[in-house]
């Protein structure tokens with residue numbers, strides 16, 4: 325059983341396109357039944373990485389196994405275990421969702437009847453019945469993604485690989501994709517998903533590999549990654565400039581805090597969490613100023629991402645970037 | 651989407667035992683060709699790519715320039731339509747190329763390739779589907795041509811000869827188109843390059859006027875233009891018109907078979923190689 329405990333293992337996995345090193349000696353493991361995420365900006369090498377795992381691109385160095393099968397040496401065994409949803413939906417646009425699903429089931433080797441039964445159930449399961457009879461080219465982006473996800477499930481894969489499954493989706497479709505992914509994992513599937521969104525990685529993944537310029541620059545659980553960026557802190561936002569000046573000098577006698585006059589915000593390191601929050605509120609009370617906001621803040625994955633890659637990732641607000649230690 | 655219902659999408663549908671490779675190849679190719687056939691009626695514009703240009707040329711040359719063109723001993727319809735039929739093979743390159751580039755860039759081919767499907771089946775189906783689509787296009791041209799007064803003189807034997815030649819030509823040019831589609835990054839690029847190659851070759855190849863009447867430079871090119879052999883071959887089979895000039899024009903059927911065999915011999919290995927190499931990138 326040792327073979328099946330690890331779903332994916334890469335060792336020094338590398339892919340060169342001429343001079344460009346798209347994936348540079350990446351090592352990682354995905355335990356069976358977990359969600360792993362490759363997080364990185366555009367061009368980080370995420371797609372190249374998953375294409376190698378799905379046997380669509382041949383590594384130029386290192387090795388990768390899927391459920392113990394080498395992606396180069398035993399591609400058929402890998403293909404039988406894995407299902408990939410590409411960054412660009414791999415569906416025939418002129419066929420309906422249902423016809424696409426049947427096509428895939430037939431290509432898997434199922435007969436007509438058995439394919440039809442599988443597809444009926446899938447349409448129910450992923451809840452795409454309302455548009456299953458419309459040609460893919462005429463459905464919305466979110467619907468297309470869901471059809472694509474259904475297509476990925478035809479093979480009841482053991483490893484589901486999703487390349488940027490929610491990029492460009494509206495929040496509701498994104499939620500649908502997320503909940504589907506969670507359910508799949510609950511039933512024992514292993515998931516590898518790539519994303520540019522820290523929120524998505526944070527929400528879904530058990531294990532995150534942050535990629536940048538082909539390299540794995542950090543890896544760990546969301547909590548571990550956040551811890552790398554430093555500790556939690558208390559942020560105090562004041563109403564007016566006078567109060568800001570008074571309070572920053574008051575707080576500075578007690579804490580090694582940093583003050584940002586432009587935003588009238590004072591940041592106090594809070595390694596003890598709530599206890600530090602209480603201490604800060606006491607100082608505010610005794611200084612006799614009124615604060616607009618006092619909050620205990622944990623570093624987000626956004627902070628980690630920016631600190632590691634130097635790239636303001638998708639959806640970041642400008643103010644969040646200012647707070648990140650350089 | 652129900653709460654914690656597991657992935658299990660229902661009772662297990664057991665896969666039938668995996669047949670031997672050649673049987674799998676045939677089965678997978680048929681399933682994939684089925685996909686192309688289903689798509690045809692939903693994209694009528696793709697068929698029109700193949701048919702509009704010959705129709706426009708037919709009308710233009712028949713009713714606009716036709717009165718200025720006199721070919722001794724033949725009605726112009728009977729000269730022009732076999733020509734259009736021959737050159738339409740070459741225009742098939744553009745259709746096959748655009749369809750292929752779209753399939754590759756939109757991820758459809760990636761999906762097929764990530765399934766346990768024979769590689770050769772994916773590319774064979776691509777060619778077969780395109781050939782069938784072109785056959786439909788050519789049938790439309792034939793029907794319109796007959797409507798406009800074209801009268802082919804076909805006995806049963808020469809009918810089969812024509813069908814065989816056209817089919818061989820289609821397969822050869824479709825492989826060329828599929829190769830082009832794999833080499834280029836966008837359908838615009840395929841169209842641009844395709845038209846740049848095919849249109850001049852078609853005009854020089856004696857589709858519309860006899861090569862013998864051309865100035866020296868175009869005449870020499872035309873006499874060795876592969877399309878001129880094809881056009882002359884179709885004319886010889888359908889109307890019994892024998893062309894004059896270079897060896898390939900006086901032996902057009904042998905020359906056409908030769909050109910198509912050459913094209914196939916070059917494009918098939920390159921396309922297969924490219925299809926595999928694509929896995930590298």
Ligand SMILES: Nc1ncnc2c1ncn2[C@@H]1O[C@H](COP(=O)(O)OP(=O)(O)O)[C@@H](O)[C@H]1O
Pocket residue numbers: 341344345346364365366367368369370371372373931
């Ligand atoms: N087929 C290819 N040929 C050449 N360069 C490529 C190819 N595919 C990807 N690249 C390059 O490799 C790098 C990583 O790309 P990719 O894996 O698509 O990144 P991501 O999916 O993280 O956005 C990019 O610089 C990209 O331009």
Ligand SMILES: [Mg+2]
Pocket residue numbers: 367370371372411487488
């Ligand atoms: Mg990508």
